[in-house]
Amino acid sequence: MAGPVISHRGPEVEEVTRDVFDKLKVLFGTQNDCYVALSAATGIMEAVVRNLSEQRILVGVCGAFSDRQFQVALKNGKKATPLQVKAGQVIRAEMVADALKKDDYDLVCMVHSETSTGVLNPIEEIGQAVAEHDNTLFAVDCVSSMGGAPVLVDDWGIDVAFAGIQKAMALPPGLAMFSVSPKAMERSREAVNKGQYFDFENYRKMATKNQSPATTNTSLLVALRFQLNRILAEGLEARWDRHAKMASYVRDRLDRFNLFPDPDFMSPTVSVFRNEDGINIASLIDAVNKTGKLFGNGYGSLKEKTFRIGHMGDLQIEHLSEFLDSFEACLAATGA
């Protein structure tokens, strides 16, 4: 990224773009075309509802990020119904199957790893429920799972999967990656009022020339290629395994705290703990931060009621060991 900026048109960027798009297919576990947008992941939340729905959307809501997807649908003038569970709970495939039996939906939106609660939804089983309905597309927010947990787009029947690059991909923020199935591309072709910036058709057309529809962040694109090479060299299975081990390590060492999510459906990239002893989380974060490390308060309404430890990306057990030494020392200093 510190190298000279390359032109966003021209042979150099085309070579990088082609390589990135090809390697994203491996990362996403798909034959579908993959694209990169200069955007936060929230941009693709908008793209999904604008390109894929003219009728009614079912949105699984199990925390702050999946609630955002629901709000995005409404703010784009779409008809949407929330399939809501309490924070910390999982959305089960049977719930989706029942909802799809009761009403017609042309799109189901789910979050894979709900970063605000630490829940990992059973996307494979939900995908099977959606696949029973020919006219229903399936879009999945994989922002905090991609690169840290298995995401198998084709096996799970996902029409559009999307992720940012700043979570388990361990890159600076600024790009979003997404895959689009032929069925989803077909739907996009007929969509009205889908806007310009996130028109999937434009991404497809420009990708045939190994280009992006508008100016992209070429420095981040170069970084994404670099990181994809590192991820594939580590091996996807090895990377997922490392994340599972990091999750166990953190949860074992902090077993004096109860976990917030359903124990059978926990994300391997983030641990959300209950704060049942009334610890002042904000000041604990400040104290830990003075040692050069950082963890997260609860998200939104879960602030101070929970705290979150991210164990994703390029971290190793030894980093978490150092982090937890600091965390425990700062915790002891509060008298808790």
Ligand SMILES: *Cc1c(COP(=O)(O)O)cnc(C)c1O
């Ligand atoms: C971080 C996150 C988002 C939002 O990503 P942005 O790049 O900030 O738009 C969406 N969904 C999930 C699950 C996330 O963890």
